Amino acid sequence: MVVACFFVVISTLAQTKVSGVVKDPTGMSVAFANVIFKDSNEGTITNEDGRFYLESDETYTDVIFSFVGYETKEIVLTERSTYKMEVILEEEAASLDEVVIFSGKQSKKNNPAIDILRKVWENRRENGVKKFKQYTYDKYEKLEFDLNTIDSALIKSPVFKGMEFIFDQTDTSKITGNTYLPIFINEALSKVYGDNLLNEEKEVLDGNKNSGFSNNQTLIAFVKDLYSDYDVYDNYLKFFDKAFTSPLSKTGIDVYNYVLLDSAYRDNKWCYNIVYYPRRKNELTFKGDFWVNDSTWAIKEINMQASKSANLNWVREVYIEQEFDVLNDSIFLITRDYFLSDFSLRKKEGARGVYGKRTTLYDNYVFDIPKDKSFYSNQVDPYQFQVYNRDDEYWKTKRMEALNNDEKGVYKMLDTLKTVPRFKALYNIGATLVSGYYQIGNVDVGPVFSVFGFNEAEGLRIRLGGRTYFTQNDPWRLEVFGAYGLRDERFKYGVSGKWLLDRKSRLTVFGGNRKDVEQTGATLTNSNDVLGRSLASSSLISVGANDRLTRINLTTAGFSLEPSKNLITRITGSYRTLKSATDTFSIDYFDENGDVQSTISQPEIEVSLNYTPGRKTSGYGVEQTIINDGDYSIFYLGYTLGLKNVLGGDFDYKRLQGLYTRPWNIGGIGRLLSTVEVGKVFDPVPLSLLNPVPGNQTYFSLYNSFTQLDYYEFVSDTYASLHLQHNFGGRLFSRIPGLRKLNLREVIGFRAVYGEVSDENIALNASNIVYQAPTEIYYEYSVGIGNIFKIFRIDFNFRGNYLSNPGARKFGVTGVFGFSF
Structure with a gap:
């Protein structure tokens, strides 16, 4: 985790922040333990080293730590920001045998989590929009690049001489706990049309706005391709030209451990909470948890974090969140997709890197209104002036999610940055190496x-x-x-x-x-x-x-x-x-x-x-x-x-x-x-x-x-x-x-x-x-x-x-x- 002094200088927009490590009485780290603010749905799980970071815009006074085979521990927070916590979970006296099971390899037999997973497989059908003949929906996509692990040495570096003002926009990642500086943002609003009978889909761009580097269409398209669309129900999920085994895969029980952790109402739907983590290191796998409905056996929420030991270059962290809404009792439609990648030359926690973030929101679903096949085959002019020059009023009314203060500041900061001669020189050197x-x-x-x-x-x-x-x-x-x-x-x-x-x-x-x-x-x-x-x-x-x-x-x-x-x-x-x-x-x-x-x-x-x-x-x-x-x-x-x-x-x-x-x-x-x-x-x-x-x-x-x-x-x-x-x-x-x-x-x-x-x-x-x-x-x-x-x-x-x-x-x-x- 980032040391405490880094957090002193970051933005204080969040109301409650905690970080630290969870261990057992012997001093061994407890991986994949549950960390949650009391009386909330806001939580996370510890990584392979037992470390965690959790923040919220709300004010909370208690945080709860739990893991199967250990006693649940509740800690009172005396400050709004509490860092470098060391939490010791005691073994449950009646469950000592279970500790051996759940702290490492999980049994494939008599495991209720795997029984639920089999229900997901049995009831898996064409999901979401694929269940209809035709579909239309609005899609809002926000792409962002951030320079991360900002410290005083970086701020005082000669590289940024004359550009110190850019560090006024630093914030803290709720996923990794690292400070970051937004350096690029792109927003796009589209209307998506699809016909499952014709096997056709067409996306029509209605508005696009960006800041940062000029002529950045290649950068935008590159990031979009890295974060290509995926279906969590598929056996393998393709990211960065690699095939990761999905935690919902039918082969998942061979590469993941599954633990049934909890059950609760999620948006008035009773769901089971299952935690999963890799059986072996160095494979293209995730860790995280998902909530699955108890009647449709459809996924309500899922979080996926790539294993740090995965054989993946230049990427230190991958984190994915997806949320689904219920159209009726049996159809779950995706409403939000969040994807974060931490690109870095080194995987060490203190190494600097760049976050690539994509937030995609979906709304205004309409079904079974057919369009002629020619509608999908007709090419659209790839550049329309008005699409790329929408005014601020358009974005205020069309955005599905308001920009936070840091994102608003990016537009202004980068407009100023582009006038700095030193930045122009650095940009030209980078462009030469790439092109x-x-x-x-x-x-x-x-x-x-x-x-x-x-x-x-x-x-x-x-x-x-x-x-x-x-x-x-x-x-x-x-x-x-x-x-x-x-x-x-x-x-x-x-x-x-x-x-x-x-x-x-x-x-x-x-x-x-x-x-x-x-x-x-x-x-x-x-x-x-x-x-x-x-x-x-x-x-x-x-x-x-x-x-x-x-x-x-x-x-x-x-x-x-x-x-x-x-x-x-x-x-x-x-x-x-x-x-x-x-x-x-x-x-x-x-x-x-x-x-x-x-x-x-x-x-x-x-x-x-x-x-x-x-x-x-x-x-x-x-x-x-x-x-x-x-x-x-x-x-x-x-x-x-x-x-x-x-x-x-x-x-x-x-x-x-x-x-x-x-x-x-x-x-x-x-x-x-x-x-x-x-x-x-x-x-x-x-x-x-x-x-x-x-x-x-x-x-x-x-x-x-x-x-x-x-x-x-x-x-x-x-x-x-x-x-x-x-x-x-x-x-x-x-x-x-x-x-x-x-x-x-x-x-x-x-x-x-x-x-x-x-x-x-x-x-x-x-x-x-x-x-x-x-x-x-x-x-x-x-x-x-x-x-x-x-x-x-x-x-x-x-x-x-x-x-x-x-x-x-x-x-x-x-x-x-x-x-x-």
Whole structure:
């Protein structure tokens, strides 16, 4: 808990505050004990260390401590704020045997709490709005970020010199007991429409107000995605891209202890109170309690607090409250949802961090009024000026919950803060680390992380680039870069532009030109991004000689359209010239006269369809930020037509390609990522227009590549590949005592590809690459240890077959950096 001196300087809005620790007579902490103000419904439970913090806006004179197997203890409060209490609970003389049972593992037999839980399972039906054909309700959502654990050292820190006034807004969290400073707030009011027969839902934003950082739509959307909607009746609840076992799960009795603690009226409904807590450490579980009605067996209230030992990065605390109201005797509708997360680099109690809080209120439910299907399919303009500029009178009448004094002060404080030069400088540094670009006026310079690279053709490569940036929602954007190789002493460049013509349909035109060195064949599915560049083209360190590089001059132009959400159609015309970038690599081919040619000139027209159900984005400009990257399915289908004798084109051909990627959250055993790719070139073409199986000669673990293959080791014109990668999330390591505290995560992978190459394509080949297709399915597999220092994963890769190929790499080690919860 925070030491007493921290509480002296915090806001005194609450009338009664208590904190401390609960122990038994031997000095052992009593975890999950009940703490409640006398004659009230306001209470909490102690954490794994027996510590508690409880506050109320009301004035109370007594606090009661209880736990099954111990005598209930009532303490009189002599002061409004009482901190660092040490409460000793005496064992009940008639219940000594029960103490052993309830202080640790709970029996699954003859346990009344589990009997009640089984009633919840038996009577669980589609809950709330799902019980009706159609529904409509108002939804008010308040998002807030707070800097927490405020102390005198932080206030006097040189970082905040000239900004000390912001600490006038500090308050104390009723959940953790830590002081905090609100730094950002966003309010949104929406009308939600749904049709369970059509399986459709639509949310129409009516008002939005925010303070804090400018252009913060990405931040707002990111927080919303972290706190995505959930149903406590589900077996697993997904937060931070992790699947937590719900305390109401049918598998809950294997991971939770349950205790029937009390029974009482809650809003005129007789309910049972059940406390639950984890059976084992390091698993994705909660502790807390819930109230369940004795006739409908529906949840009336539930509190969930993530176990502090859960294998979760950067998150020190997760706390959830949900309240339900009774529409009639059998239907409970959610009325309030509160979610708090404490983000911190360290999990120690004294470490500073940031609270992310979401409060969602629901009201004005209306049922069984149908709307036409077209109502749900019609897209809404993502930005309407009046929605984002509602006056104060609107918010006074529309808010479902009044702002407290601290929240009101945030708007004023942050308006002042944005005028402080020091704050602007700190904000720019943070924005550069997040985006990779440094803003100078209306131009972003970067990406700063790609300034240096290396390959066999260019040697050390130096790159500088920039883009126009007025706001996150620019309707047009220009981007340029220049690069120079110290070995080949050549200048490379790229320029591209795009313009959003219609915001509603996202009709966009684009074009550009790039002259560069590239590792072609680094992916199976082709990309027509004119400024796209793979890591394989400029990795600083590689396995073996990375000399199979191509000089490319690519020009593209086209347009895209999004007729419905996340369904993008695109038509692109391109023209490219290709030739080898090194003396040791050849892309030569025989032309129709039997002469050897070393350069390819090729125009193409590509028509593609890209569907990403579940993808979430922020912004309404020509570029949008993806919020839930890697957490949605991808379906791609592309048809390419190569044109001969058009602009000097060398080949006529047709290419068809498809890709399907899907992430799978598999309950309590982790997350699987799967990708299937298929493709075929229907006419004879040379090496540079075929589909080499993508090898990987870097030391990075690159998904959708084959780590133990060299570039161009396999060449195909027809292919099918499968990639599987499963992250167990530490569920195995958490059961090994010596590894438990390290919070490591187990990752396994499997990759396979089948391919063919025709005799006609082999006959065209005049390069120094010997064509071999994986007609016997090539495969490899890997085992990895992730979450090393919370940011690194190391993979041990094994080649499954084709071990007799010249220079075949049977084993390799790769790694990848990344931030994940």
